[in-house]
Amino acid sequence: MKKYLAAFMALAMAATALTGCGGGDSAGGDDSNKTYKVAYIARAQSDSFAAWLANEMVAAADKYDDIELKVFDGQADDAKENAAIENAIANGYDAIIVQPNNGEAQRPYVEKIVQAGLVAITTNSRIEGIEGASSVDADPYNQAQVNAELALTQVPENAKVVVLKGPSGNFHADQRRIAWQEVFFDQRPDVQIVGEDFANWNKDEAMALMEDWTTAHGKIDAVISMNDNMAAGALEVVKGNPTYKDMLVYGVDGTAEACLLIQDGSMTSTCLQSAIDLAALNLDTVHKLLTGEETQIDTDIEEVLITADNVDEYVEMYKKNGQITE
Known part of the structure; x- marks a missing residue:
């Protein structure tokens, strides 16, 4: 039977956002009851991996009762991505995770996140050498x-x-x-x-x-x-x-x-480059940074070669998570 890719790229996120886990902000007081607002600035939903990662970020955030994640589409455009970062800073997010379109073009805007006193993470790919920013990536x-x-x-x-x-x-x-x-x-x-x-x-x-x-x-x-x-x-x-x-x-x-x-x-x-693992590690990282468990994290997921010898197990993995249907 012919296999088809599930339509996992349909995120409809230009200038709008997907909510990963609801709850809204808590009104001051005890941080144990706080809901942290996290913005994820995705590179481009026209890129199949970036779309997969955005979906997995939403799914990973759903496992945290104290995180509200919204995803914004950079549309493979440096100006749009940089504007999304600036908007997230202005709109009171506690943390901003950036998937750069062009690392050097986004560097000064990630530096602005740090200067604003917010948690900054770069992912897929990391931007190196920004003091105060963390990173989650692969090698x-x-x-x-x-x-x-x-x-x-x-x-x-x-x-x-x-x-x-x-x-x-x-x-x-x-x-x-x-x-x-x-x-x-x-x-x-x-x-x-x-x-x-x-x-x-x-x-x-x-x-x-x-x-x-x-x-x-x-x-x-x-x-x-x-x-x-x-x-x-x-x-x-x-x-x-x-x-x-x-x-x-x-x-x-x-x-x-x-x-x-x-x-x-x-x-x-x-x-x-498992978007599932990358998203899970991003959410674990941002949670540790937001709650003060860690102050700086730079970490990588592992790489696995897929060939005809082992591809069947990964096809099965995608069938189970709905990205491949028969």
Whole structure:
């Protein structure tokens, strides 16, 4: 039976917000009865991983009786994301969690959160070096490394490959590309990069680039993508074309879509960046900071390589949480 991805991206959050756990503010007095207002500034709901993470943040917040979480959509636009941060500061949130679109563009606005005396957390990806801010993330170098090590044994000699990059200046995008260079390309000088460009985590942008590359270069042996969404876009362009039936495709995030593509043999591997784990760790972190249990936290989730050998267990995981339906 054909599998379909559940419509988990339908969040409808432009300039509005999703409420994760109700309750409202308590009127002063004993902090044990306080409801903490937490704003989560999501990068962009058009990005499948960002949408998944936003959903999981809401679900994780629902487990805390003293946290009210609202999610705001940055729409992959630095100006809109920065405005959302400023609005959250002005509107009396106790903590603001920021998923940067471009870390350096958001840096001064996260610094404003700290200056306002609020709890500041950066996540997916962290912005390093902000005194007074905490972070919850994954190690993007390691995420790419596990894929690159696999590719060393799989990519054929003298292969033609293309590289899909995330946004310039994004910590995850940059670190994943560095890992691919050091672990794979430096060890495989026979491999020719025939196309490399920024697709900014976006499926449509990846499709446009892949269309150009297939027209210009014909057969491509491997697609090296810094995330699953762009990898899926590249695959959409060559779907059903026998010229590309053996093309290798590598990604990061371990999204439901990527797992189905690995299961049906279209995609080679991905590294799980569990939005479930990331959201749970974010809420645990913000709660500890708000209640004074900790004053500074910088922590990472683990990375797991997903291939045809173990993909079935992750497909089952997504079936159980409703992101894949039959």
